[in-house]
Amino acid sequence: MGSTLRKNQAVRQAPGGAPPERRPPAGGAPKLREGRRGAAAGTSRPAVSVRAKQTGDHERTLKEHKEEDNPQRTMEVNGLRPVPASYDYDLIVIGGGSGGLAAAKEAAKYEKKVMVLDFVTPTPQGSSWGLGGTCVNVGCIPKKLMHQAALLGQALQDSRKFGWQFTEEVKHNWMTMTESVQNYIGSLNWGYRVALRDNKVTYENAYGEFVGPHTIKATNKKGIEKLYTAERFIIATGERPRYLGIPGDKEYCLSSDDLFSLPYCPGKTLVVGASYVALECAGFLAGLGLDVTVMVRSILLRGFDQDMANRIGEYMKEHGVNFIREFVPIKVEQVEEGTPGILKVTAKSTAGDQMIEGEYNTVLLAIGRDPCTRKIGLDKVGVNINEKTGKIPVNDEEQTNVSYIYAVGDILQDKLELTPVAIQAGRLLVRRLYAGATTKCDYVNVPTTVFTPLEYGACGYSEETAVEKFGEENIEVYHSHFWPLEWTVPSRDNNKCYAKIICNIQDNERVIGFHVLGPNAGEVTQGFAAAIKCGLTKEQLDNTVGIHPVCAEVFTTLSVTKRSGENTTVSGC
The missing domain is CATH 3.50.50.60 (FAD/NAD(P)-binding domain)
Structure with missing residues (x-):
């Protein structure tokens, strides 16, 4: 037509x-090609x-x-x-x-x-979505909601120690969760379309x-x-999401673009990758009671503070997530069709010639994005x-x-x-x-949170980057473990939560790095990020009265430096 x-x-x-x-x-419109002069004749518009x-x-x-x-x-x-x-x-x-x-x-x-x-170009598995982009449809929003679903499972376990009694078997229904999440996302998609229309923005x-x-x-x-x-x-x-470029990856594997609307429980899952997407997805899948393995090529959370990344890995391992280190898949084959079916994964060592095989219901690729x-x-x-x-x-x-x-x-x-x-x-x-404004976007000291089972909030430099930029002799790292009061009664995870700040000695111990592992890490990090933007120093932190008893209080009482080698474990709130 x-x-x-x-x-x-x-x-x-x-x-x-x-x-x-x-x-x-x-003198007006540009000179047109010969073939279009007739069409342009008699009008002053191009x-x-x-x-x-x-x-x-x-x-x-x-x-x-x-x-x-x-x-x-x-x-x-x-x-x-x-x-x-x-x-x-x-x-x-x-x-x-x-x-x-x-x-x-x-x-x-x-x-x-x-x-x-x-x-939205559909994924190799056919997944697509509405207006709003990655964050709304296949990123931050569904990820945080499914992370919350996993946290509720842990809360159910903790609740018995707080006096809650229930006799019926407690189990999770994948379809109920995904339907609820997708219904909410659908409302956001519609809201964005309405907002564009109300603002007289043309959308195609x-x-x-x-x-x-x-x-x-x-x-x-x-x-x-x-x-x-x-x-x-x-x-x-x-x-x-990026694919591996190996036999069977696009035919049989999922990405995060597919997972959040998956119409069936993924079952035993292999997560390939060590990005924040990989660890977040592995974390909430394990929290929902699934058998989860993470295959890691090299290090966890490249680009993030490695001290914190390794602590996250240890916590996840202790909470049921299996890790296969220094291996990469080289082939994925379908053994049995189904929802889910059975897939055979062949992987090769990155440190030698060793080969391994394993069978999983679902293979989730989270190796980066292009x-x-x-x-x-x-x-x-x-x-x-x-x-x-x-x-x-x-x-x-x-x-x-x-x-x-x-x-x-x-x-x-x-x-x-x-x-x-x-x-x-x-x-x-x-x-x-x-509008004649001059303010530019400030890409420095931007806070972020990784929603792994033990949440990780960060703002500013990682310890490695701070050492590289300022020199080890010019930075001071203050740190401490802490035990959330809510976790004491269920007697779980003592000395797993951790806080540290990195200070520039030559700049009045100004805080140049902020890192926290613990519940509600994002909520904790947001407020401190504003203070760091304002030039927060260690002395100012020390002079701030803490709120008791909350996790963030630990940052007002940090006294042990890494350099000292002193013990940072705690026995109470």
């Missing part, structure tokens, strides 16, 4: 006009068409676009399409995740004409791909293509990416090397991959573009 859609009736020039190097020649074309499914559409030898299309793809004097939109945001939505809604506040393009469930200067092609799931122009673009496409940047036409408009990682380098204002294209979120090179960071960066970027 080769219909031509009408242009937006109120096409308008955004404040500031096109970037200087892209401005059309003086002849920029928005076309719709039915070609079938999305993958076929992308293939046809690349193979099509239409000369006019080739000119457009090669950047020869004339830049219009005005655009369909002031801003087009590519990606409907946390960062993209925050930027779009912020721009709408300043009465800008905004479009959001969002398209379509795959965005640059085809020329200031021009993007949007392809929906039916293969219908449309071209749109915008003065500026924000890329917020996020990342997707940016969704290689198939969105960045080469057509000259945006640089790191060829090895796919990450996009930007300046301190989130601007790429192409002046009218910006990027936020997990796709940025050398920036933190955290939802609140993407939201903050998106909002501040838009305020600079449209």
Whole structure:
């Protein structure tokens, strides 16, 4: 169906006009190709068409676009399409995740004409989801809810010591949990769509791909293509899970994109990887009573404080999670079909030639994530990416090397991959573009939490990085174990919770690293992060009155240094 859609009736020039190097020649619209002069005659507006074309499914559409030898299309793809004097939109945001939505809604506040393009390519297992991005659909939200489900199981065990009596057998129902979680996520998806509509932001469930200067092609799931122009673009496409590239990985393995909506209990599970995603998923699956094994290539939680990472590993091991260290899968085979079925995994040692085999109901891959940047036409408009990682380098204002294209979120090179960071960066970027603001996103001292069975909150430098940056002689590490009062009556996990701060001796013992292992670590870390932003020192911590009896109190009484070698274990709250 080769219909031509009408242009937006109120096409308008955004404040500031096109970037200087892209401005059309003086005297009006740019000179058009010979074949389009007739169409442009008799109108003062540029002849920029928005076309719709039915070609079938999305993958076929992308293939046809690349193979099509239409000369006019080739000119457009090669950047020869004339830049219009005005655009369909002031801003087009590519990606409907946390960062993209925050930027779009912020721009709408300043009465800008905004479009959001969002398209979820299904996983090899066929999983897909609605508007909201990774965090809402297959990340932070379902992860934290399933972590809570596991914590409730532990609370049930503890409750008997507090006098609760129940005689019926207590067991967990996977389907009840996933249905409840997905219902909540569905309400969030709908809420985001309503919010965009209320803010007069145009939303299309379509795959965005640059085809020329200031021009993007949007392809929906039916293969219908449309071209749109915008003065500026924000890329917020996020990342997707990485696969191993071995026989059977995409055919039989799941990723975190599949797990949270899995329509059956995964049963005996092998988690491949040592990322925070791997350990969080392994932790809550074990907490729900499943047999869980984690296969680790090298170290746990690369990029995090290794002292804390190893303590998490030990805790998980003591609480029923099996670890296979220094092995990687080389083949996954299906032994028996089913929901779940049975899979045979063959793995090879990273330290020798030893091979092992094991059978599992489910294999979950959590070996890292790759940016969704290689198939969105960045080469057509000259945006640089790191060829090895796919990450996009930007300046301190989130601007790429192409002046009218910006990027936020997990796709940025050398920036933190955290939802609140993407939201903050998106909002501040838009305020600079449209409201005359100057505040830039601060990527320093950003707090985060890993929701493993023993939660880990952190802000600032890891111990290893602090030693490397300031020198071991110039830092002081204060630390202590602690025992949450709630855990004393059930008599569990004494001296497993742990707190430490890293101080810069040469800067009045300013706190440059904050780390805590314990319940509600995120809640504890958030408040201290604000203090660290304000330049918190060890003396100020010591002069702060603690709240008794809570876990965070330990940070007001730290007195033992690692350097001293003194004992840090405790016997009570």
